[in-house]
Amino acid sequence: MSPFVSFALAQVPIPPDAERLLARAAADGDRDAREELICAGLRNVALHALRLGHRGDDLDEAVAAGVEGLIQAVDRFDPDRGTRLATYAWAWIARAMTPAPPVTVSEPREPASVDTDLLDRLPADLAAVVGLRFGLLCEDGVGLTIQEVADRLGLTRWQVRDREGRGLSRLREGLARVTRRAPHGEPIPRSSIGRAFDC
Structure with missing residues (x-):
């Protein structure tokens, strides 16, 4: 202790x-x-x-x-x-003390295909965590572990989990608004983040 x-x-x-x-x-x-x-x-x-x-x-x-x-x-x-x-x-x-629940992503992770413009919708601290966790800000497109993100950004694991949860929640809300505004009958491309949450 x-x-x-x-x-x-x-x-x-x-x-x-x-x-x-x-x-x-x-x-x-x-x-x-x-x-x-x-x-x-x-x-x-x-x-x-x-x-x-x-x-x-x-x-x-x-x-x-x-x-x-x-x-x-x-x-x-x-x-x-x-x-x-x-x-x-x-x-x-x-x-x-109750961070947003961690996001489960099946292993091995595939290189992210989400346009990094999505990150522009987030505050800088949330964008950095989400970008690193899902490989959007990584050269090889492979996301980092919670501990790797914490080490790189100087955060605790709890802070990484919290920022990841809040960032993904904001992205889901933004995607939901886009979906509601889309014309009926036209398919909407589903991003890798959308697939992860079955949006």
């Missing part, structure tokens, strides 16, 4: 009255109060990651993602609604 996860598990919950005072101060711009709320919430982040079965490097990645969700929850928390921060933050933490 990494030192950070051990540190997170060692954090002590804040009593309800103190939590309300800190939350009100944080909402008014008190950075120290905000940091104290975040530190106190780290224990819940680590516990949730452990309950999901994460271990080793995956545990560290899950906790790092969960901390992002915790921070968003702290910044939106309203103590006057009668809910504890731990209860409110739980959904934010869980959502941040």
Whole structure:
């Protein structure tokens, strides 16, 4: 277990009255109060990651993602609604720890035939991941593994899976819009990405 996860598990919950005072101060711009709320919430982040079965490097990645969700929850928390921060933050933490499901591509991968103009529809970070995973940005047209993409872009495996899922989701939505606008009776070419998702 990494030192950070051990540190997170060692954090002590804040009593309800103190939590309300800190939350009100944080909402008014008190950075120290905000940091104290975040530190106190780290224990819940680590516990949730452990309950999901994460271990080793995956545990560290899950906790790092969960901390992002915790921070968003702290910044939106309203103590006057009668809910504890731990209860409110739980959904934010869980959502941040749940990347889009990985895409299954049959092996061996064939060189990609998708026009790279498709990538222009995506933000640069999503386009880079999708392009490398499906070989659109590779000279040999063969996609890279999640670990290879992570190493090349300086990301964690979780970040690669998340960006890949979001990028492909956007492409599917774009292709669906094109399909709906197409004249009836004319076949629409199906890309390799379309075949992978049976669009």
